[in-house]
Amino acid sequence: MFNSLQNQLTQIAELAEALPIEEVITNLSKQFPGKVTFSTSFSFEDQLITHKILSNKIPVSIFTLDTGRLFEETYSVWSATNERYNTKIRAYYPDHTLLEPYVAENGPNSFYESVDQRKACCYVRKVEPLKRALKNNVIWITGLRAEHSANRHDMPQVEWDESNQIIKYHPLLHWTTKEVKDFINQYNIPYNILHDRGFVSIGCAPCTRAIKPGEDFRAGRWWWEDNTKKECGLHVHQQAS
Numbered sequence: 001m002f003n004s005l006q007n008q009l010t011q012i013a014e015l016a017e018a019l020p021i022e023e024v025i026t027n028l029s030k031q032f033p034g035k036v037t038f039s040t041s042f043s044f045e046d047q048l049i050t051h052k053i054l055s056n057k058i059p060v061s062i063f064t065l066d067t068g069r070l071f072e073e074t075y076s077v078w079s080a081t082n083e084r085y086n087t088k089i090r091a092y093y094p095d096h097t098l099l100e101p102y103v104a105e106n107g108p109n110s111f112y113e114s115v116d117q118r119k120a121c122c123y124v125r126k127v128e129p130l131k132r133a134l135k136n137n138v139i140w141i142t143g144l145r146a147e148h149s150a151n152r153h154d155m156p157q158v159e160w161d162e163s164n165q166i167i168k169y170h171p172l173l174h175w176t177t178k179e180v181k182d183f184i185n186q187y188n189i190p191y192n193i194l195h196d197r198g199f200v201s202i203g204c205a206p207c208t209r210a211i212k213p214g215e216d217f218r219a220g221r222w223w224w225e226d227n228t229k230k231e232c233g234l235h236v237h238q239q240a241s
């Protein structure tokens with residue numbers, strides 16, 4: 001990694017350690033005007049960050065990936081968020097020139113057949129649209145938390161994403177579930193009601209289910225697969241080197 005990039009990561013990481021989240025994001029928006037973006041899936045975590053950005057009128061873009069397979073409840077909280085903050089969250093959709101032949105060849109539910117098929121579906125519906133959404137940005141803010149996946153415990157709060165060529169900032173990485181829920185309740189932020197029914201990490205409807213108390217958070221996603229393979233390609237974790 002070039003020294004200048006390493007210095008930039010260190011400088012942002014120091015900022016993230018020292019300042020409240022809204023001040024870090026404000027600072028980034030001034031440092032990289034028009035080049036800071038936040039991806040939301042309308043989860044508890046993402047709603048918290050959306051609140052901080054929009055209630056403080058911080059000029060960063062917010063987008064979501066509409067895979068075409070989301071829960072009705074996700075569209076409801078998206079709509080409620082637009083209303084609450086008087087905004088229009090932008091959606092990126094799968095490229096129809098990729099999706100149509102993919103579904104024609106494999107059918108609508110081929111993700112249940114193998115890890116490769118599932119990753120192919122995630123590529124068309126999420127990874128490729130994400131690349132378009134991130135294009136021309138320098139900073140990508142995410143709602144990732146360490147509790148959500150075993151391989152996120154050693155993740156730095158600020159890191160370089162080689163596959164998307166962008167700096168990622170995870171402001172809630174070390175927040176607990178209770179802290180996130182308390183914040184949501186305190187500010188009466190709209191949230192996905194599936195969270196009240198045992199859903200933790202909410203993605204596409206056919207690939208997400210509720211978990212039982214005490215079950216691992218990732219048990220609700222791609223439950224038919226081996227635990228170690230449960231990433232969809234959106235967040236490929238790499239240590240800065």
Ligand code: SF4
Pocket residue numbers: 067069111118119121122123125126203204206207232
């Ligand atoms: Fe396809 Fe499931 Fe991935 Fe959604 S989560 S893109 S439906 S494989």
